[in-house]
Amino acid sequence: MQDILANGLSLLPNFAWPWAWLALPLPLLMLLWPLREENGAALRVPYEPARLQLQASSRTAAVLQMLLLWLAWLCLCAAVARPQHLGEPIEPPRQARQMMLAVDLSGSMSEPDMQLGGQVVDRLTAAKAVLADFLERREGDRIGLLVFGQRAYALTPLTADRATVRDQLRDSVVGLAGRETALGDAIALSVKRLREQPQGQRVVIVLTDGVNTAGVLEPLKAAELAKAEGVRVYTIAFGGSGGMSLFGVQLPGADDQVDEATLTKVASETGGRFFRARDTEELVKIYAELDRLEPVKDAGPAVRPRIERYPWPLGLALILGVLALAWRGLRS
Incomplete structure (x- = not known):
């Protein structure tokens, strides 16, 4: 059981810059920004059921778009935090004759x-x-x-x-x-x-x-x-x-x-x-x-190289951002 737990923990990434996660709640500040009322042309629907159905559809689309943007921001913060994995141990060369x-x-x-x-x-x-x-x-x-x-x-x-x-x-x-x-x-x-x-x-x-x-x-x-x-x-x-x-x-x-x-x-x-x-x-x-x-001196302690994994969350953030923009275009 302990071996399984240790192997599972070894799969979790380490973050070189964990302080980058402090930027995660920054988008919440946008909620405090005063919203400007739009006075543009509006579609007037004469029937109440159709109007309610349109509002529900618009609300669902807005929630989905917001979810995509939040996921993109989460992946972007993860990329900035630089996730890393430890590679296989590498022994330094021995001091020999x-x-x-x-x-x-x-x-x-x-x-x-x-x-x-x-x-x-x-x-x-x-x-x-x-x-x-x-x-x-x-x-x-x-x-x-x-x-x-x-x-x-x-x-x-x-x-x-x-x-x-x-x-x-x-x-x-x-x-x-x-x-x-x-x-x-x-x-x-x-x-x-x-x-x-x-x-x-x-x-x-x-x-x-x-x-x-x-x-x-x-x-x-x-x-x-x-x-x-x-x-x-x-x-x-x-x-x-x-x-x-x-x-x-x-x-x-x-x-x-x-x-x-x-x-x-x-x-x-x-x-x-x-x-x-x-x-x-x-x-x-x-x-x-x-x-x-004339002994061959033993090698020093093994070194485990750090393998950068930030390209994965960065690429995912770009994909989610593009989807959110595309969804907004479809709504318009």
Whole structure:
């Protein structure tokens, strides 16, 4: 019952200028105005019944005309009072991040040492699945995708269209940018893409499983550039133990292929953090932690726009006024 009553009240209009209703009794002042007697020609009816019938008809027509004029005045006052309805709630845009995702596509990312859904997959396939889930949660962010191997390439610019970023990531393959690892160039290119974005929102997340072996810029030099531009860099070393193999035999010391020391220095220099993921489960936890470290702020209170409804009573007032004038013409 309360819901029905609330819905009924919500249908009632609000008036922006309710003081306009004070003009409603103004026509009553016309009754105080002295009437001038008309001395024009009159129709003389010799028979009393016909005269009474004519007076009754004239009185009825006058009452109908007065009713039309009063209704027109009522609608005109309603239009001046500006009736309004509240539209559907609109949420303001969320305060989000400007984020570049840098993904390693070097040859070692094809190593099949990860588990995904109970199946053995390569590192890139596992990374794609985790990143796709991460993108789903970043509603409101503007995200760009950069891949790197021997060189660094920006596949998508910063965009709020996360589906496009996800599609580009899905179509990326190992070796697309070369078989080596240009880690420093990837960080520098990400910083360049974020240079024009608002301060405090510039974030780079680098996923790699190797050591900087290509490119023209060292990772630590790129970290200095990121710090100067106010870009936080989060580095993720991804790769399982025994990540390199030869003829199906795992080689010892494979974990040393990831330069954890350099990745740690890059992150600490820029105000970010370094993470180590040896399997898919750990990678999922890392991106969940990144959600906590770089949260998408909730939207502010919803706003309900005011929709003007004054054209309706104004149009009705014009129609009633025209009818009243037409009725007077017919009487004449």
